[in-house]
Amino acid sequence: MAFDAARGFWRTVNSTYGITRLVSFGKEPTAVPLDLVSQLMLRCDAKGKLLPPKLLKPGDQVTLTKGPFANFVAEVEKIAPDRRVWVLMELMGGQTRVAVGADQLRSI
Structure with missing residues (x-):
């Protein structure tokens, strides 16, 4: 199901357990660039938990x-x-x- 910020139901999302708040610039929620979402997903484990970034070392x-x-x-x-x-x-x-x-x- 797509999220429709224009309908105004986004305020209830902010009060959902486990959600700190929607990304916004000003008073309205803002779409997150898909490239950023893709990069974050690449850093997740099989259950969707964000893993810490791998530390680079010489030779990698x-x-x-x-x-x-x-x-x-x-x-x-x-x-x-x-x-x-x-x-x-x-x-x-x-x-x-x-x-x-x-x-x-x-x-x-």
């Missing part, structure tokens, strides 16, 4: 999820204290070192 194989190198496979070289991750990527026959945010990587 990762896929870049955003930017011009999206879907490229890389190897974690180093992780800086500011959560910037240095990865090694195979580009045009050689290895290239690239710095990306940890939120742009998915372990494989």
Whole structure:
């Protein structure tokens, strides 16, 4: 069943046990981007419980999820204290070192 915010029944959802509140910007509920929902679902176990993010370490194989190198496979070289991750990527026959945010990587 689809949720219809225009009908005004969303206030009762906020009082449902287990729900803190609907996502909203202002007074009305707002749709969450499907990409965000998909990424959260990938981090859930078989019962739908959100798992903590896997901590990366040097040598891990990762896929870049955003930017011009999206879907490229890389190897974690180093992780800086500011959560910037240095990865090694195979580009045009050689290895290239690239710095990306940890939120742009998915372990494989």
